[in-house]
Amino acid sequence: MIKIDIANALMASYPCSRATALQCVDLLTERMKQALLDGHRIEIRGFGVFEPRPRKRGMGRNIKTGTTVEIPKGKSIRFKPGKDLRDIDME
Amino acid sequence: MIKIDIANALMASYPCSRATALQCVDLLTERMKQALLDGHRIEIRGFGVFEPRPRKRGMGRNIKTGTTVEIPKGKSIRFKPGKDLRDIDME
DNA sequence: GTTGGCGATGTCGATCTTGATCATGGAAAG
DNA sequence: CTTTCCATGATCAAGATCGACATCGCCAAC
Incomplete structure (x- = not known):
């Protein structure tokens, strides 16, 4: 599913041009x-929570060099699935 | 930021009732x-990607019981921040 | 059709995840 | 707008997973 699909879903419920939906x-x-x-x-109840988290890790690895490289940045976005999304059963 | 805030942002650009925005x-x-x-x-370019992933892990720990509990579920939703969200500098 | 964001790869350690419970607050109803 | 309801956060431990880097191909976006 890409942006267009989401826009289509919106158009289905709220009649409008595709451009507007996008x-x-x-x-x-x-x-x-x-x-x-x-x-x-x-925080969106029932969907999930997006949370900026400081990254404490400070190292990574480069394939070609094979050396441990320091990770300069210290932040990342974490998404925690809400109740509805956590209740997924494996098929 | 919660759902109402997002709705307000929508209302700011597309005049409509709060109920409609929500x-x-x-x-x-x-x-x-x-x-x-x-x-x-x-997949939303420039924002991020939500991806259902099979979970391979099968155990965890329960505080009250203090015993190793098996994790029955095998799926979770992973959100991978897009370029714009990955380029965060720690303040 | 063109542009460029994104996936995969490999290493290795920090991070995350799961579960139950109480308190907080997001969300919906009056 | 205020009140009520119930989802969410934190916690503990152990083990699996993620992440960063660089590059090419692929597909989303324009």
Whole structure:
């Protein structure tokens, strides 16, 4: 599923042009992205929680060099699936 | 940031009632949730990728019992931040 | 059709995950 | 807007998983 599919889902419930639907999706993702970059946690009950976390790890590995490289950045976004998404049964 | 904040952001760009904005957000999250439960990967360039992954682990630990408990489930949703969200500098 | 974000690879250690419970607060109803 | 409801956070331990880097191919986005 890509952005267009989400837009189509929106169009199905709220009749509007595809361009409008895409802009809507883009707007929401952009807002969420900005909020995360701003360090805010996004919590959507029943879906999940996006949370910016400081990364404590400080090392990685480079294939070609084979040496341990330091990880300069110290943040990452963690997504914690909500109740509905955690209740997945393996098929 | 919670659902209402996202709805407000939508209302700011697309004048509509709060109820409509909330329904819109709820609709999108619901669609994404269903897609994930259906095993589909959701890829939004520049934001991130939601991907259902089979969990290979099969054990954990329970505090109260203090015993090793088996993890029955074998799936979880992984969110991989896109380029814009990975480029976070620690403040 | 063109651009460029994203996946996979390999290593190795820090991180995450699962479960149950109480408290907090997101979410929905009056 | 206020109140109620129930999902979510933290916790403990052990073990599996993720992550970063660089590059090419692929596909999302324009």
